[in-house]
Amino acid sequence: MTLRPRAVVVHRRSEYEELVARHATRDQAAFFLRTRDRDIAEVEQRHEALARARAVVSAAIPLHWRRAEVERSELDRFVFGPEDVVVAVGQDGLVANVAKYLSGQPVVGVDPERGRNPGVLVPHAPQQVVDVLAGVERADRPVQERTMVQARTDDGQELSALNEVFVGDPGHQSARYVLHAGDRVERHSSSGILVGTGTGATGWLRSAWEERRSDLVMPGPTDPGLCWFVREAWPSPATGTEVTEGLVGADGSLVVTVESDTLVCFGDGIEADALSVSFGQRLTVGLAPRRLRLVG
Numbered sequence: 044m045t046l047r048p049r050a051v052v053v054h055r056r057s058e059y060e061e062l063v064a065r066h067a068t069r070d071q072a073a074f075f076l077r078t079r080d081r082d083i084a085e086v087e088q089r090h091e092a093l094a095r096a097r098a099v100v101s102a103a104i105p106l107h108w109r110r111a112e113v114e115r116s117e118l119d120r121f122v123f124g125p126e127d128v129v130v131a132v133g134q135d136g137l138v139a140n141v142a143k144y145l146s147g148q149p150v151v152g153v154d155p156e157r158g159r160n161p162g163v164l165v166p167h168a169p170q171q172v173v174d175v176l177a178g179v180e181r182a183d184r185p186v187q188e189r190t191m192v193q194a195r196t197d198d199g200q201e202l203s204a205l206n207e208v209f210v211g212d213p214g215h216q217s218a219r220y221v222l223h224a225g226d227r228v229e230r231h232s233s234s235g236i237l238v239g240t241g242t243g244a245t246g247w248l249r250s251a252w253e254e255r256r257s258d259l260v261m262p263g264p265t266d267p268g269l270c271w272f273v274r275e276a277w278p279s280p281a282t283g284t285e286v287t288e289g290l291v292g293a294d295g296s297l298v299v300t301v302e303s304d305t306l307v308c309f310g311d312g313i314e315a316d317a318l319s320v321s322f323g324q325r326l327t328v329g330l331a332p333r334r335l336r337l338v339g
Contacts, residue, residue: 046126048180050104053131053141054097055115059083059090089156096132096155099169103176104130118144119316128179130172131165138164139242139311142191142205142335149186149336151175163245164337175338185339189264190240193331194308200318203331204310206243210299210326211235213307213319217277220306222286223298224271229286230302234274238297238328241266242335247312248272257288267293267330296329 056064062072062083073083104110108128113121115133118141123129129145131137132153141150152165153172167175178184193203194210202208212218217232239248241262251272252261262268273287291297299306301320308326309317320326 046124047107047109048105049109049111049124049127050176051121051123051127051129052097052100052104052110052112053115053118053129053133053137054093054112055133055137055140057086057090057093059086062086093132093155096153096169100130100132100153100172103169103172105176105180108176115140123148128176130176132169133165134160135162135164136311138335138337139205140313143203143310143313143316145335146333147336149179149338151179151338161245164242166339179338187265187337187339188334189242189337190262190267190269191331191334192238192240192243192269192310192328194238194310194318194326194328196318196320197325197327200320202308202310202316202318203333204243205240205335206246206311207237207239207248208308208310208328209235209237209247210306210308210328211274212303213305213317217303218306219282219302221300221302222273223300224286224289225295227286227289229283230281231273231276231286232279232282233276236271236273236297236299238269238271238291240264240269244270255288259288259290262290269297269328269330271297271328291329293330296327299326299328300324301326 066072076083127148129150138152153167154162154165194208195201218235219232221230241264244261261270269291276284276287278284301324307317
């Protein structure tokens with residue numbers, strides 16, 4: 044028996060909710076914001092916009108579908124099923140946060156504040172969700188498959204990300220390792236390595252690309268390729284600065300042999316969900332076997 048579709052609505056707590064949780068009351072939160080020349084009214088308006096968007100999305104879910112709701116901090120404990128349709132209500136980064144936990148489920152990105160967010164990964168207004176979900180059910184809605192990046196340790200740990208993975212020291216000290224990039228090999232002491240996709244090429248990767256005025260042509264969101272940069276490589280008699288950027292194709296990978304006590308690897312800025320690799324271990328970074336299926 045085929046299970047009915049399940050809409051899984053993903054959101055993150057609003058800034059207002061986080062402030063009240065931290066300061067106990069609205070008035071104390073308002074006082075805290077005033078000390079920083081901010082008005083709580085603006086924060087409340089954004090909170091209300093998110094609440095309205097979530098209500099509209101909830102009402103748009105077909106009655107014969109099952110439904111669930113999950114907050115961003117709970118994603119690593121939530122079990123997604125093959126029949127799920129994920130509806131991410133929030134900023135573009137929320138789609139990246141949920142992507143690593145999926146295995147082919149379609150994602151509908153919903154922007155609760157049109158004009159405030161870029162809308163690259165959350166292209167839909169809340170009022171459009173009725174038509175979008177109907178199209179998903181009919182299987183006639185266009186779906187863009189976006190490339191993802193995967194890191195894998197030699198003891199079997201794996202991690203995927205939509206934008207980029209970062210490899211570096213857990214305390215943001217100098218990371219020591221040997222980098223194997225195809226036939227290029229170099230020992231580094233650096234602030235870490237960024238390896239990302241065409242989706243990530245508009246974020247952290249782009250800042251590294253622009254800072255060094257790189258001539259690399261970064262991949263597009265659906266291209267089967269990755270781009271990588273070493274951050275602040277240190278020149279010394281034992282460490283080099285020549286192998287510090289490049290591209291990884293569909294059949295390629297970047298291999299890091301750890302020479303620090305411990306390095307970590309996390310994806311899309313979520314440091315709490317990281318791989319840990321110790322001295323002598325190898326970390327291989329390349330294209331993920333799965334892609335994010337973003338509903339247009």
